[in-house]
Amino acid sequence: MMAAVKRLKRVAALQPGFISFKSSAESDDLNSGRRKRVNKNKKKNWNKHSDIQDVEEFLDDVRLQERATGGLISEKPDDSLFFVDIGEQKKSVRPEVQERKKGKKSKSRPLRIDLILQHDSLVPPPKDVLAYQQPNAKKLRRIAENAEKLAAMGVLPRRQKRLLNRRPATKTSKAKTAANNFPDRPYYDLWGGEAKETADPYYLEQTGKRRVKRPEKLNAKPSILPAVEVIAPGGSYNPDFFSHQALLLEAHEVEVKRERAELRLERQLAVKREDTATEETVFQELVEGLVEEEEEEQEEEEDVSIRGGLQQEKKTEKERKRERADKIKSQQKQAARVFTDKKQQLFQLRSIQATLKRREQRTRERVAQRKANQEAEKSMPRRLGKLKFQAQDLEIQLSDEIPGSLRTLRPEGSVLKDRFKSMQKRNMIEPRERAKFKRRLKVKYVEKRAFREIT
């Protein structure tokens, strides 16, 4: 310790004009001991035994001075260290004190916490050198200069060019498609000019850029009936007498037909007269099994006769020969007959020709008939599903319902139904019926207790 103090003194003494801040060094000086002898050829020993405290203390002192006064005291000018004492100036002190007292209340002092946290060292913080430097400044400067030159020439940088070249975002993809029944929806010329495609059609079709062509056959209408069938002249609101009667007759025929079908069904479902019980059959039923019958005997007799028929006697040789001869004879007769017939046909030429003609005529008629049927079928409703097409009732007004004027007319039938039926008739939609409500689970009726009590 002693040695260290000695060294400190030495270090301080080496600095010319250095004034130590601490003044404790004098007292330590007395306790110095003997100097140790140590090998200094090992690095370990250097650290262990070399005494550097004096240097550190000196440096501490320097740092302290810098912290507290902002520089070494020795370098400070005298004016800042000393002042001339010329006694108290009473006059000037008083108002100051008063002011201070006033100010205490009026001015807010800084908080204690702020004071504690205040930076109390007078050494300014070191400057961040990097904060004032720009990396690659030279390069950047050069680039900027270059860009300016290009801009002056009118050449845009690549990034800007790319921005400009970018396709504007299509609004349609994002925009909502308006509903098809939007009342103010816009229309355009659908059949206007068409852009011609130059690309390979197969490519376009495969990539979905072009729709698959609609087959021609699909454009054929399923029926030849017109879309709007005009009502018969009898359906006028103020019809001519005869055409009105014709329409009534037509409606009447439809009705008669329907009635006849109903009657037929009724007839078929009716109980037959033979099936109803008469007195006789009732009696027979009562007596059934009580009276012995004679039928069994008869049956036996029949059995015998059948058995007799079954037993056949053997044919004799003579009989066989005769049969063979008969057969041959009949064959010959037949052949002769055919021969003569053919001969005779020579004289029947006229009648044969007539029959041929008749036959041809008949086939021709049939062909025509078949053609006509096929034609008629084109305008007939087809069977497209479970249900058959059923035409709606004919709209008619009876003679006493015909209005005198347009004002008093009561329209008949429904146009909506007419359109619907027309579509069914033209095979555009299959006839269907409204789905019936089917209850899946049974309804259970339970009498509530409270209710039961009342009744």
Added chain:
Amino acid sequence: MGGLQKKKYERGSATNYITRNKARKKLQLSLADFRRLCILKGIYPHEPKHKKKVNKGSTAPRTFYLFKDIRFLLHEPIVRKFREYKVFVRKLRKAYGKAEWTGVERLRDNKPGYKLDHIIKERYPTFIDALRDIDDALSMCFLFSTFARTGKCHVQTITLCRRLTVEWMNYVVTSRSLRKVFLSIKGIYYQAEVLGQLITWLVPYQFAHDHPTDVDYRVMATFTEMYTTLFGFINFRLYQTLNLVYPPKVTQYLDLTFSCAQQKLSALSASLARVVATAEEEENQLDLFPTEGEDQENMQAREKEQKEQEAQKRLFEGLKFFLNREVPRESLAFILRCFGAEVSWDKSLCIGGTYEVTDETITHQIVDRPDMDKQYINRYYIQPQWVFDSVNAQMRLPVEDYFLGTTLPPHLSPFVEEKDGDYVPPEKLKLMALQRGEKPVQEDEEEEDEEEEEEDDDEEEDDDVDDEELTEEKNLKKLEGTRAQGKTLAVKVTPGKVKPWETGSVGNKVRLEQEEKAEEKRLAIMMMKKKEKYLYDKIMFGKKRTTREVSSLRCAPAKPTRPSLRPFACRWR
């Protein structure tokens, strides 16, 4: 020997068809979606010739589709939209169930929708194809536009249909293409000729709806969805052909708000704005070419036809109508405007009335009540049927039969074309006489005349009736034509002769022409071969017989003007 054993139902018609359920599964759609898709794409079920073969031995009734049709459906982009919609509904339901309202809102915002434009283009490759198929669309849209807002279909659909029909009516008015009208007990039938196509449609009477229960509204709504799209595109194109602005605007009231303009449009009393303001529609003249023989005759016929059409288009031009409040305003305004008349109605009735009842220049007032309290002297008070009958007759009929309180003559259907020898109602005969330019004489005289004509020479008969000939008759005519060819050329008057309808004395000229024709015919008959003559006589005999029958029918009843018989007891009352 042998090879693989042939299995049943693996070739032939069994593989050409597919049942509805299988098709549905192939497309992964629900039945409702499948049905909708088929309607939109125009794919209809098909009845196979041999059901048992197609149905793999079973005879159960099924709905079949052609396999190729279904395969075609697989390419349709809308199918995916349908699936997306299904998923959307599922998600929405889930969000509702969990009460995630922000989620519901987000889903609602991203609701998938689809367009039908490409389907329309695909089904109707050209505009004319679409126009030919517009009957259905028209009838359907007119029907839906009369629906009340009862929840049977979307209100939006009704509004759209209303808009489209109004646009159509305005087009017909501007192009003056209406031809026939028929008031039936079901509704009003109209027929127009648009770009050479005859288009018929049915409009229900107003307030005539009871909603039938046995109609599938969903199917009808799907059809309407398709038809509104089609109809809109057609309207656009039609407006373009006339240089009109689409969507249409009214010329005078350009500053009105949209809804008001729409109402004004639907009132049918204002004319439309044009893209290019033209002072007057230029008449399209037929090109004139020097022609010979038959061509020339054809040309003359065509010219005559065109003249008639032009005349028909200006049927009511210069007349000023006023509609009383009890007549069907919309249909009458539509028809009258179609033929160039000016129309107005009471202001309290609807927007668009241009003049008051008190206007002195009104020529006709349409009234449908027994009598009026206050009548102006300088105008006719007529019943609405006069308008319809005049349109069908292509001429202004005498107003006397249609005066206030008189019993109306029957309203005949203009869609019937009588064949030669069919029964023709006496009213129609009278009308045809009027059309020929004869003066309306006493009825009895007229009928006698007709009978005489029929009896003394049947050549007259087929000239005066505008008719469809029987097939035999046609052959005969051709034959005559070939016979008479040489003669006609020799006899023919110079081609540039003055037409009778241009000059004043109508009757005389017509008679002359008829005589000439009769002469030609007689000559042709004289030149006939024996065999042909025989055939001709036979046909003529048959014709005479039918005419005799008809005439007896016409003479027999002292016809009551309003039939009051009740001949058949019918049950659907």
